[in-house]
Amino acid sequence: MTEFLQSTVYGLLQGGLLALVAVGFSLVWGVMNVVNLAHGTFVVLGSYVAWQLNKSAGVDPFLGMFAAAACLFVAGYAVHMLLINQVIKAPIWMTLLLTFGLELVLINAMVLLFSGDFRSINTGWAGDAIALGDVRIPYGRLAGFLVAVGLTLALVAFMSRTRLGLAIKATGMDRDAARLMGIRARRVYATTFAIAAAMAGAAGAIVGTVGTFSPASAPAFTLQSFVIAVLGGLGNMWGALAGGLVLGLVQSWGGQYLSGTLVTAVAFGVLVAVLIVRPAGLLGKPYYEARVET
Amino acid sequence: MATDPQAGKPASAEGPGGARRLGFLSGRAGWVAAAVALLFFIALPVQLYGSQQRTLAAAFMFVALAQGWNLIGGFAGYPSFGNVVFFGLGGYTTAILMAKAGASFYVALPAAALVGLGFAALMGVPVLRLRGHYFAIATLGVAEGMREVVLNLDGLTGGGSGLTVPAVGSEATTSYPGNAGFYYMFLALAVLATAVVLWVSRSRFGYGLRAINQDEDAAAAMGIDTTRAKIGAFALAGVITSLAGAMYAFQQITIYPVRLFDVQFTLLMVVMAVIGGSGTVVGPVLGALGLLFLSEYLRDNLTDYHTIVFGVIIVVAVILLPQGLVRFVRDGWRTRRFSLLDNVRAYRL
Numbered sequence: 001m002t003e004f005l006q007s008t009v010y011g012l013l014q015g016g017l018l019a020l021v022a023v024g025f026s027l028v029w030g031v032m033n034v035v036n037l038a039h040g041t042f043v044v045l046g047s048y049v050a051w052q053l054n055k056s057a058g059v060d061p062f063l064g065m066f067a068a069a070a071c072l073f074v075a076g077y078a079v080h081m082l083l084i085n086q087v088i089k090a091p092i093w094m095t096l097l098l099t100f101g102l103e104l105v106l107i108n109a110m111v112l113l114f115s116g117d118f119r120s121i122n123t124g125w126a127g128d129a130i131a132l133g134d135v136r137i138p139y140g141r142l143a144g145f146l147v148a149v150g151l152t153l154a155l156v157a158f159m160s161r162t163r164l165g166l167a168i169k170a171t172g173m174d175r176d177a178a179r180l181m182g183i184r185a186r187r188v189y190a191t192t193f194a195i196a197a198a199m200a201g202a203a204g205a206i207v208g209t210v211g212t213f214s215p216a217s218a219p220a221f222t223l224q225s226f227v228i229a230v231l232g233g234l235g236n237m238w239g240a241l242a243g244g245l246v247l248g249l250v251q252s253w254g255g256q257y258l259s260g261t262l263v264t265a266v267a268f269g270v271l272v273a274v275l276i277v278r279p280a281g282l283l284g285k286p287y288y289e290a291r292v293e294t
Numbered sequence: 295m296a297t298d299p300q301a302g303k304p305a306s307a308e309g310p311g312g313a314r315r316l317g318f319l320s321g322r323a324g325w326v327a328a329a330v331a332l333l334f335f336i337a338l339p340v341q342l343y344g345s346q347q348r349t350l351a352a353a354f355m356f357v358a359l360a361q362g363w364n365l366i367g368g369f370a371g372y373p374s375f376g377n378v379v380f381f382g383l384g385g386y387t388t389a390i391l392m393a394k395a396g397a398s399f400y401v402a403l404p405a406a407a408l409v410g411l412g413f414a415a416l417m418g419v420p421v422l423r424l425r426g427h428y429f430a431i432a433t434l435g436v437a438e439g440m441r442e443v444v445l446n447l448d449g450l451t452g453g454g455s456g457l458t459v460p461a462v463g464s465e466a467t468t469s470y471p472g473n474a475g476f477y478y479m480f481l482a483l484a485v486l487a488t489a490v491v492l493w494v495s496r497s498r499f500g501y502g503l504r505a506i507n508q509d510e511d512a513a514a515a516m517g518i519d520t521t522r523a524k525i526g527a528f529a530l531a532g533v534i535t536s537l538a539g540a541m542y543a544f545q546q547i548t549i550y551p552v553r554l555f556d557v558q559f560t561l562l563m564v565v566m567a568v569i570g571g572s573g574t575v576v577g578p579v580l581g582a583l584g585l586l587f588l589s590e591y592l593r594d595n596l597t598d599y600h601t602i603v604f605g606v607i608i609v610v611a612v613i614l615l616p617q618g619l620v621r622f623v624r625d626g627w628r629t630r631r632f633s634l635l636d637n638v639r640a641y642r643l
Contacts, residue, residue: 029427083613087612088643096430096564097564097565099566108599112598112599213434226434238605261442262442264438268439272432275431275432
């Protein structure tokens with residue numbers, strides 16, 4: 001029973017973090033119709049920014065997180081303006097290929113800069129834990145969970161309460177109509193992509209604090225983002241949160257009760273099943289799906 | 295049949311809408327070029343070192359893989375991102391039959407093709423109902439999931455520690471063909487795959503696929519059995535890809551799930567087909583040969599940076615040549631206008 005509780009708590013904490021990893025991916029996919037294969041590298045880039053700040057200036061990773069988010073915001077804006085925007089109207093696999101090329105470049109650049117070794121950001125406090133009965137909750141994971149969920153909720157509020165958020169939503173629903181309303185679609189797309197990258201960067205800083213990372217971890221983050229985005233419905237922020245929690249729990253329970261890495265097979269089985277039965281995701285709203293793909 | 299137009303020019307006018315005889319090197323000139331290229335590649339191995347034969351064999355393998363993707367992604371317009379699942383299944387079918395059942399490679403090879411065919415048909419029924427990104431992600435999910443299944447079936451597949459095909463000594467069920475043997479094997483597969491694509495491009499079946507690519511609902515309204523056509527294309531891709539996997543497994547002797555189901559294979563075949571020209575016969579051939587040689591050249595000359603440079607080349611090619619090399623040359627030849635900037639303008643916002 002204790003094992004079950006411990007793995008449940010662990011899965012929820014991990015799930016909140018995964019939600020932050022995936023929320024930007026889902027946003028970009030839902031709004032821009034772009035599957036960003038380089039999303040996982042944005043996460044790892046964020047980890048390195050926080051790691052470098054911590055190592056050379058002793059900055060706590062939960063502060064370094066903001067620097068990571070800022071760096072990735074700028075980088076994301078530039079990547080969109082310089083690269084993604086050039087093929088935004090091309091068939092979908094062109095953007096997949098473009099971001100695949102970008103992923104190759106970024107991962108190998110990180111290997112050259114930081115080596116392929118696994119790193120972790122050391123803080124004095126993140127490893128300590130509070131005990132609730134027999135269940136241990138490390139402070140770092142708890143803080144990471146709270147920050148991740150907080151940022152995801154902030155994004156939800158941003159999307160529905162601010163003019164920019166509404167402009168992003170409108171552009172996602174119908175780009176041409178949005179442009180007729182005076183929305184500059186290119187800038188909105190760039191901002192969307194930048195926000196997604198910033199969220200990934202912030203998630204990366206937390207990932208680096210509660211666990212280890214290396215350039216090779218990037219594809220796994222991208223794949224988890226896939227699963228979460230599809231589970232939750234594309235462009236649906238609440239859905240990303242729910243999808244993240246579900247995936248975190250499934251992985252944690254699976255790790256406890258299934259042999260080896262079969263849990264990953266289960267995750268992908270669920271993914272394919274959800275796609276076939278409910279392509280709009282578990283919480284999906286139909287309008288993203290119904291939009292004509294051009 | 296010498297149907298392998300490797301010479302670097304479109305061999306036949308297979309343009310959309312039946313725009314025949316408009317390209318250059320079309321008709322007879324294309325066939326001659328293809329025959330010359332084929333004879334050249336048949337005669338070539340005598341002049342090569344073993345390592346060069348291996349590189350060329352890999353290039354031919356990627357020609358076959360890119361052509362397999364071309365059938366479903368290029369012609370039918372269903373961007374599969376999980377074609378590596380057929381590659382891995384073909385490889386593991388061969389390795390299991392040879393290592394556990396003591397079968398000869400020449401028994402295992404058709405068995406692998408059958409497994410590829412069957413799995414593509416089975417998987418195609420639910421997955422080909424999805425469109426666009428959803429199809430891409432579902433196929434990716436199937437491939438990743440299959441890798442994990444193979445990884446965890448330790449008894450049959452050896453799990454993460456791999457499976458070794460008996461290739462030497464008294465246990466070998468088939469004598470190891472060596473570098474030259476695999477060179478010809480993969481060359482034959484590349485020719486076969488290209489021939490299949492050539493046949494598809496000129497058949498009623500292929501026109502149906504192109505119609506599905508342009509507008510599936512309209513195609514259905516015109517009386518095309520879209521489900522059957524899509525599954526047919528997917529199954530053909532499955533056969534070609536699993537044959538490549540079978541040969542690859544024998545060539546490598548020891549195979550691992552992470553290697554045989556590596557998503558990089560899928561991405562490379564897509565990149566090669568798209569940069570060469572998806573939906574054309576010659577495009578994937580050019581894309582596969584060109585990119586593989588480029589990659590090898592970079593590996594030899596820029597040891598530390600070759601993957602970065604390769605990534606940059608992919609990014610630049612996608613932006614500058616979104617319609618693929620073959621269409622770019624063909625359209626340019628027709629309109630007498632070769633402008634990469636036109637390509638960029640077409641798709642930017």
